[in-house]
Amino acid sequence: MPMSALLRHGLPLLLLLTGLAGAARASEPAVLVVSSERSPAYQEAAEAVASELARPMADTRRQVLQLTVADLSTYQGSAPRLYVALGTEACAQLGRTPVPAPVLCALLPRGSFERVLRETGRRAGASLSALYLNQPLGRQLDLMRLALPQARRVGVLWGADSRANEAMLESAAQTRGLKVVGVPVRPDEPVFNGLKKILDESDLLLALADPQIYNSSSIQNILLASFRAQVPMLAFSPAYVRAGALMAVYSTPVQIGQQAGLLARGVLQGQPLGVPQYPLQFEVSVNEHVARSLGLRLDAGSLAERLRRLERGT
Amino acid sequence: MKFFDIRDRMLLAALLPVTLVAVLLSSVFLAGRYADLDEAHQQRARSLARQLASASEYGLFSANTSSLQAIATGALREPDVRSVMILNAQGQALALAGSSGLATLPALGSREERQVDATTGLELLVQPVSASQVRLDDLFEGGTLAGQMDAVPLGHVVMEISRAGVVSRSHDMLAIGLAVTLGGLLFGVVLAVRIGRGVIQPILRVSDMIHRIGRGELSVRGRVQADDPLRDLQLGLNQMAEHLQQGRDELEQRVALATSELRAKKEEAETATRAKSRFLAAASHDLRQPIHALGMFVARLAQLPHDRETRHLIGNLEASVRAMQDLLDALLDISRLDADAVRVQLQPVPLAPLFDQLRGALQPVAGDKGLRLRVRGSEIWVQSDPTLLHRILLNLVSNALRYTGNGGVLVGCRRSRGGSHLWIEVWDTGVGIAPEYQQDIFREFYQIGNPERDRSKGLGLGLNIVDRTARLLGHPLQLCSVPGHGTRFRIELPLAPPGDLQSLLAAADSPPVDDVRGLRILVIEDDRQSAQALRGLLDSWGCVVAVVEGLQGALTIVDGGFVPDLVLSDFRLRAGESGMDTLHQLRTSLGRPLPACLMSGDTDPELIQSCRDAGLPLLHKPVRPAKLRTLIRRLARPQPASVG
Numbered sequence: 001m002p003m004s005a006l007l008r009h010g011l012p013l014l015l016l017l018t019g020l021a022g023a024a025r026a027s028e029p030a031v032l033v034v035s036s037e038r039s040p041a042y043q044e045a046a047e048a049v050a051s052e053l054a055r056p057m058a059d060t061r062r063q064v065l066q067l068t069v070a071d072l073s074t075y076q077g078s079a080p081r082l083y084v085a086l087g088t089e090a091c092a093q094l095g096r097t098p099v100p101a102p103v104l105c106a107l108l109p110r111g112s113f114e115r116v117l118r119e120t121g122r123r124a125g126a127s128l129s130a131l132y133l134n135q136p137l138g139r140q141l142d143l144m145r146l147a148l149p150q151a152r153r154v155g156v157l158w159g160a161d162s163r164a165n166e167a168m169l170e171s172a173a174q175t176r177g178l179k180v181v182g183v184p185v186r187p188d189e190p191v192f193n194g195l196k197k198i199l200d201e202s203d204l205l206l207a208l209a210d211p212q213i214y215n216s217s218s219i220q221n222i223l224l225a226s227f228r229a230q231v232p233m234l235a236f237s238p239a240y241v242r243a244g245a246l247m248a249v250y251s252t253p254v255q256i257g258q259q260a261g262l263l264a265r266g267v268l269q270g271q272p273l274g275v276p277q278y279p280l281q282f283e284v285s286v287n288e289h290v291a292r293s294l295g296l297r298l299d300a301g302s303l304a305e306r307l308r309r310l311e312r313g314t
Numbered sequence: 315m316k317f318f319d320i321r322d323r324m325l326l327a328a329l330l331p332v333t334l335v336a337v338l339l340s341s342v343f344l345a346g347r348y349a350d351l352d353e354a355h356q357q358r359a360r361s362l363a364r365q366l367a368s369a370s371e372y373g374l375f376s377a378n379t380s381s382l383q384a385i386a387t388g389a390l391r392e393p394d395v396r397s398v399m400i401l402n403a404q405g406q407a408l409a410l411a412g413s414s415g416l417a418t419l420p421a422l423g424s425r426e427e428r429q430v431d432a433t434t435g436l437e438l439l440v441q442p443v444s445a446s447q448v449r450l451d452d453l454f455e456g457g458t459l460a461g462q463m464d465a466v467p468l469g470h471v472v473m474e475i476s477r478a479g480v481v482s483r484s485h486d487m488l489a490i491g492l493a494v495t496l497g498g499l500l501f502g503v504v505l506a507v508r509i510g511r512g513v514i515q516p517i518l519r520v521s522d523m524i525h526r527i528g529r530g531e532l533s534v535r536g537r538v539q540a541d542d543p544l545r546d547l548q549l550g551l552n553q554m555a556e557h558l559q560q561g562r563d564e565l566e567q568r569v570a571l572a573t574s575e576l577r578a579k580k581e582e583a584e585t586a587t588r589a590k591s592r593f594l595a596a597a598s599h600d601l602r603q604p605i606h607a608l609g610m611f612v613a614r615l616a617q618l619p620h621d622r623e624t625r626h627l628i629g630n631l632e633a634s635v636r637a638m639q640d641l642l643d644a645l646l647d648i649s650r651l652d653a654d655a656v657r658v659q660l661q662p663v664p665l666a667p668l669f670d671q672l673r674g675a676l677q678p679v680a681g682d683k684g685l686r687l688r689v690r691g692s693e694i695w696v697q698s699d700p701t702l703l704h705r706i707l708l709n710l711v712s713n714a715l716r717y718t719g720n721g722g723v724l725v726g727c728r729r730s731r732g733g734s735h736l737w738i739e740v741w742d743t744g745v746g747i748a749p750e751y752q753q754d755i756f757r758e759f760y761q762i763g764n765p766e767r768d769r770s771k772g773l774g775l776g777l778n779i780v781d782r783t784a785r786l787l788g789h790p791l792q793l794c795s796v797p798g799h800g801t802r803f804r805i806e807l808p809l810a811p812p813g814d815l816q817s818l819l820a821a822a823d824s825p826p827v828d829d830v831r832g833l834r835i836l837v838i839e840d841d842r843q844s845a846q847a848l849r850g851l852l853d854s855w856g857c858v859v860a861v862v863e864g865l866q867g868a869l870t871i872v873d874g875g876f877v878p879d880l881v882l883s884d885f886r887l888r889a890g891e892s893g894m895d896t897l898h899q900l901r902t903s904l905g906r907p908l909p910a911c912l913m914s915g916d917t918d919p920e921l922i923q924s925c926r927d928a929g930l931p932l933l934h935k936p937v938r939p940a941k942l943r944t945l946i947r948r949l950a951r952p953q954p955a956s957v958g
Contacts (some may be wrong), residue, residue: 041453087453109454133453190403192376209454217445221375239450253453 030063031264032080032101034094036087038068045086045107045257052261053268069093082267084260088112095120095128102273106131106260107253109209111161113276130276131260134209135236135249137165137172139307143249143284144204144234145176146306147298152177155202155231157194158184159210169208187212195222199229207235207245219243232294241285247298248285249307255281282307320521321514328506333499340495347487355480359473360426362392363441366471370400370443374469379408386411389473396436396474400443403469414474422470435477442467516544523551532559602642602915603841606936609635610847613939617854639936644775646934647705648758651782652919656702658786662810663700665692665738669725671704676711685715686722694727696736697810702783709776710740710803718744721800730806739804746797755793756781830943831856833950836871836878838862838896839913840888844935848882851939857946864888865896869903878908880950885914885921885932894928909949913937 033049035042050064067075069090079100085091091105095116105113105128113130122128144151154173158166166182173180181202183194191213198205205226207214214222214235223244226233232246241248256279267273284304291298366389373382386398386409397412405422420427420440427440444467519536526534532555536548612635616628650656673689680687696703707725714723721743728737747755754760761774784791784805795801835857839845845861852859860876862868864887872878881900883893897910912925915935925932931945 107453190375190377196376211454214454216447216450219450220446220448221372224372225376237450237454243448243450 029065029077029080030268031065031082031084032075033064033066033084033086034072034090035066035068036085036089036091041253042086042107045253045260046084048254048257049084049106049261049264052258053265082264084264088116091130092116092119095122102127102129102267104129104131104260104263104267104273106133107256108133109161110134110276111164111209114164115161124276126272126274129273131256131263132276132278133251133256134278135251135282136278137169138176139278139282139311140206140234140236140249141172141176141178142310143247143303143307144178144206146303146310147234147247147286147296148204148232151203153179153181153202153204155181155183155198155205156208157191157198157205157210157213158182159212160187161212162208162210165208185213191218191222192225195225199226199231202231205231205233207233207240209236214240227290227293230294232290232296238283238285241287244287244290246287246290246294246296247300247303249282249304250285251279251282255279255283320517321510324510324514325503325506328510329499329502332502332506336495336498336502340491344487344491347491348484351480351483351487355477356428359437359439359475360428362389362395362475363426363439363471363473366398366400366473367441367443368446370471371445371468374400374402374408374443375445377402377408382409383411385409394476394479396476398474399472401470401472403467405470408469412474419472422472424467430477435481437475437477439471439473439475441471441473443469443471513543516542516548520544520547520551523555527551527555527558532562600915601638602935603844605635605638605642606915607841607843607847609639609936609939610844610851614847614850614854635936639938642934642936644779647779648775649919650922651779651786656783656786658699658702660697660699660787662695662813663698663703664695664813665727668700668704668707672707672711672725675708676715679712679715680723683715683718685718685720687711687715688722688724690724690726692727693812694736695810695812696807698787698789698807702787703807706780706783706787706789706805707738707740709780710805713776713780714740714742714744714801714803717801718742728804729809733809735806735808737804737806739802741800741802743800746799746801747793747795748797752793752795829947830950832858833946834858834860834877834879835946836860836862836868836876836881838864838868838881838883838887838893840864840884840886844884848937851942855943864891865899868896868900872900872904880946881908881910882946883910883912885912885916885925894924894930897930911945911949 031049031053033046035046046066050066053064065077065080072093082101083094083099083103085094085103085105086107088108091103091108091113094103095105096119105116108130110130110132113124113132117124117128124130141154144154154169156162156166156169163184169182170180181198183197185191185194205222219240220243223233223240227244233240233244235241235245235248237248237250259277259279259281263273263277282304284300284307286298286300286303288298366385369385370382372378373385382400386400389395389398390411395412397410397414399407399411399414399419400409401407401419401422405419420429420438422440422442424442424444426442427438429438429440430436431438523534523536534555535552538545538548538552542548612628612631616632620628669689669691673687677687711723711725723743724739724741726739726741728739729735730737756777758778759774760778780803781791787807790806792804792806793801794804835852837845837848837852837859839848839861840863845863849859849861860871860878862871868881881897883897885893887893887896893912893914897908897912901908901910911931911933913933913935914921922932931949933942933945
């Protein structure tokens with residue numbers, strides 16, 4: 001993959017540049033990318049931001065600096081014109097501290113950004129905005145319709161974070177002629193009781209990002225229960241597909257990074273940050289084994305293409 | 315006991331390591347096996363519990379009691395499992411299989427627990443059931459909630475498992491271990507005893523042989539075997555015993571030879587001594603009779619009126635007889651000393667009269683040799699026996715005069731030991747005595763420089779008598795001599811307080827000439843010559859004398875009216891008659907203790923002793939006329955005042 005190769009060779013150079021920039025204050029960074037951690041996903045996203053910004057100009061690399069949250073406190077260079085916070089932690093950090101430039105949070109779920117807003121008491125706007133990791137609910141429902149045309153009932157387990165989307169989902173479902181079977185789960189309550197009801201009454205389990213319900217401990221049993229009940233799960237990340245969900249629609253860090261880069265370029269060109277956005281680019285992933293077990297024949301590529309066409313067409 | 319020691323020690327040396335190793339090894343292996351057993355059991359129990367937990371995960375997640383019950387019941391099929399209980403996160407038992415002996419549930423945490431009930435031997439395992447983790451690597455997991463979600467388990471599996479199997483297998487293993495150990499020990503004992511016997515037997519055999527050799531059994535030989543570990547020792551021992559035996563035999567032969575030689579020499583010497591004694595006795599006896607008679611005759615002759623020349627001859631004759639009598643007296647003294655017949659009568663003795671007597675007796679001898687004899691008079695009294703002391707001094711001075719060619723002899727006194735004792739010293743200017751002879755001169759018949767036995771030099775008995783007498787008296791005798799310059803003998807005596815010298819002198823004064831006149835004396839003598847001489851002497855003293863030859867004659871003459879005042883009898887009479895028996899019968903017939911005196915030429919110590927036992931005075935031939943007269947006077951006229 002050219003991206004990872006670039007990453008592998010470019011990272012030491014990048015860090016070197018970062019160090020040079022820190023030492024010599026001559027060049028003023030236009031954008032400071034602050035990652036929550038130094039994991040491949042963040043690296044890819046950061047790279048995508050930088051390459052998106054680099055595209056029209058010859059000498060922009062020097063205008064993009066990459067840091068982690070841990071390095072931020074020791075950053076002594078001059079203030080950038082835009083901060084790009086990758087991940088929940090970076091967003092929370094930059095949201096809490098008053099910075100002299102607008103902050104664009106990316107690569108974080110909508111629930112997390114909204115929690116940052118609640119905690120800091122700020123509002124999303126020109127100084128603090130976000131590019132969500134979540135897919136828009138309509139896109140998920142559209143994928144469901146494309147993959148399982150006869151399914152009508154959509155089961156959702158509402159946790160504390162995801163509960164906010166209930167009304168939005170209801171309306172989205174209604175417009176598509178679908179029925180939402182939602183069961184709220186309290187934090188101290190076993191998931192299984194609600195899950196049983198959903199599995200009994202739904203054609204598909206729509207998983208919405210909420211760590212209270214979907215986490216690495218619970219996912220195995222939830223997937224097992226849904227599989228036993230022959231109710232497929234539509235998830236929000238390729239990891240879930242690998243763990244046993246039927247399919248997922250999601251955006252890769254690179255896609256997020258590119259979109260964030262576009263937004264950043266807009267800011268550098270003088271446009272203000274707008275309201276938080278959902279990602280535009282996305283991928284579809286299908287677990288062939290699960291599909292076969294359920295007697296389905298699905299192709300991820302064609303599904304994604306049809307979904308994109310559907311979105312473009314409308 | 316020593317043999318058993320060796321055997322025991324060998325056994326101990328062989329068995330101790332075997333025992334230690336066996337016990338140690340079996341302990342180590344048993345302990346290891348116990349630990350293995352226990353660990354295997356624990357691992358099995360633990361893995362069983364984990365299996366149960368993982369099998370129960372979905373059942374607990376979905377609260378499926380029937381599936382949980384099936385799992386629990388299935389677990390009971392495993393050996394040793396007593397009960398299985400599956401509880402949900404709230405602690406409610408969703409499934410129970412088997413009979414739980416639990417009164418109360420243990421604390422349920424998020425960790426694995428293991429408890430052992432020592433009384434029932436049951437092991438209790440608590441296994442939390444947690445959801446299996448799936449790595450999502452997802453940006454959606456904020457990381458804030460994930461940690462908390464992990465900590466809460468879905469529920470618990472509580473399993474009771476019995477340790478009875480472990481215990482019984484431990485017991486089996488212990489039994490096997492003990493059996494192996496004991497078997498090994500037994501084998502070790504047998505081996506040690508057998509090997510030990512091979513080593514100990516030769517040692518015991520050799521040791522026994524050494525013991526026997528030590529006891530003197532030199533003929534003992536050990537068997538030499540080719541496979542004997544102590545073969546060389548045995549060979550050497552045999553050789554040693556042989557050498558010892560040879561050496562002892564040789565030694566015994568030599569000793570036997572030497573002993574027989576010694577015995578022969580001793581017998582020879584004894585024979586010689588006996589011969590000497592016999593000769594002395596015979597000679598003295600045979601010599602005495604004639605000298606006795608000669609003395610009597612000369613005494614008788616001297617009392618007759620003679621012209622001057624004849625008187626001179628008689629004087630010489632008397633001197634010769636006296637010398638002969640002195641010689642015989644010396645022999646007699648030796649005999650008496652040999653017979654322990656000398657009685658010591660210690661009393662205060664004044665030295666002055668003793669010295670006078672000495673001077674009187676020896677001045678003529680000194681004068682004859684042209685020597686000067688000086689006797690330093692002294693008023694000192696000493697504690698001694700006067701007769702024996704006189705004899706000692708007489709001998710010493712005579713000896714000194716005999717061996718002094720010119721110069722003189724000095725007798726003097728010197729106080730010693732702070733004045734409590736007195737040395738009487740006899741100095742001469744004679745030839746002296748070489749140091750190598752100073753011990754020998756006190757032996758009998760020893761004379762220096764007189765191999766030809768010149769009789770004028772005496773018999774060599776003088777110093778022997780001096781030495782023995784001085785020892786008898788307890789007077790130390792010392793000799794100091796320088797050859798060619800002279801000799802000093804000295805004798806030490808204790809001092810005595812001075813007594814009445816005058817009365818003593820008066821008592822010792824010579825009695826009146828006619829003190830024995832008119833005494834009737836019966837003489838029993840078988841030797842005609844002696845009898846005649848004695849009669850003549852007694853006649854010259856004015857005694858009335860009757861001479862008979864034996865008892866018969868005596869009885870006859872007594873019956874004939876002769877009443878004797880005194881009897882003088884020879885000891886050995888004719889026809890085996892003893893003078894002692896004759897006197898006894900005579901006294902019996904007279905009916906009164908008739909004073910009597912025996913005379914004998916024998917110096918036989920037994921004779922002297924028997925006379926003393928009978929209380930009869932004994933005169934030795936040749937009898938000195940003066941001595942005879944004194945005795946007659948004492949016996950016939952006993953005076954209470956005089957000393958007996």
